[in-house]
Amino acid sequence: MVRTSWMQRIRAKTMALFALAAAICFTAVACSGGGGTATATGPSIAPELVADYIHNVLAADRTAYTKHVINRVKLLEGKPKEEGVLDVESTEGWQQTDGIPLPAQMFRLGSEIANESSDFTYSLISPWNLNDNHAPKGEFETASVEEMIETGEPVRGYQEVGDQVYFSAMYPDVAVAEACVTCHNTHPIHLERYPDKVFEMDEVMGGVIINIPVDSMPADA
Ligand code: HEC
Structure with missing residues (x-):
């Protein structure tokens, strides 16, 4: 029982980390927009x-x-x-x-x-x-x-x-x-x-x- 909840906590933390990393990657890609200028309204092209x-x-x-x-x-x-x-x-x-x-x-x-x-x-x-x-x-x-x-x-x-x-x-x-x-x-x-x-x-x-x-x-x- 104790062991399972410990595993679950690690898993939850890992998932959160992955989500954060994915969000950062997405923002970076969206903002780089293939060489255009980033705008306040969203990704550029x-x-x-x-x-x-x-x-x-x-x-x-x-x-x-x-x-x-x-x-x-x-x-x-x-x-x-x-x-x-x-x-x-x-x-x-x-x-x-x-x-x-x-x-x-x-x-x-x-x-x-x-x-x-x-x-x-x-x-x-x-x-x-x-x-x-x-x-x-x-x-x-x-x-x-x-x-x-x-x-x-x-x-x-x-x-x-x-x-x-x-x-x-x-x-x-x-x-x-x-x-x-x-x-x-x-x-x-x-x-x-x-x-x-x-x-x-x-x-x-x-x-x-x-x-x-x-x-x-x-x-x-
Ligand atoms: C039956 C006659 C006719 C045919 C067929 C024709 N053209 Fe033209 N073309 C014109 C005329 C007249 C203009 C000027 C149109 C205007 O007043 O803007 C023009 C304009 C152009 C221009 C812009 C430069 C200019 O002369 O003012 C280009 C580039 C061009 N034609 C390429 C082509 C290509 C490529 C084709 C075939 C896919 C083609 N034309 C077929 C009569 C023709």
Whole structure:
């Protein structure tokens, strides 16, 4: 009897110790948050991860729109689509011709709405842009776009715009379909601005940039 209660006390103490250790470990992991800043409201999340998540959603929406809407229209910029079942044209001049926007336009229309309501912004970007809003701006974007096109890999870093520091991540936008290449190469603006640039399949045509406001520039940036 005496022996059992002694064992029980040891066990209870050991369990309490384990619980305490687990709580400390959990707090440490939650607060370290993969490199982000701890806040009073709870565990933080690294800006790298936030940008990756946002990019995933943007890419998924763009693919879904292309696959389930654009691929079903009967006309794409005047050209008949084989699998087309919807009696509508997807065209850059969609507002003038009662058509529907191209995927890149749909993406920009969404970004314009999102960018209005917060410091967080995202956009398409390319040195061979058809739309002026997609031109790389400043030293960081110009250098990053160049690096992304050269390596074919995402580029991440910090930049200061005005008084605000941003974590910025750029993800390559690759010519995955013949239509990407044909449409851009034959576009009147492309022919006028970049007569020597001929896109090829699987080439990085530009990218998506995501800018997340952060409190300050990290010491090692
Ligand atoms: C039918 C024509 C068409 C097709 C197909 C097309 N694009 Fe575009 N793309 C455009 C137009 C027009 C814009 C400018 C849209 C705007 O006004 O924001 C654009 C914008 C872009 C931009 C931003 C830079 C810029 O030019 O302003 C990138 C990057 C891009 N497209 C990549 C692609 C990729 C990759 C594909 C294939 C998956 C593709 N495009 C398919 C017409 C097309």
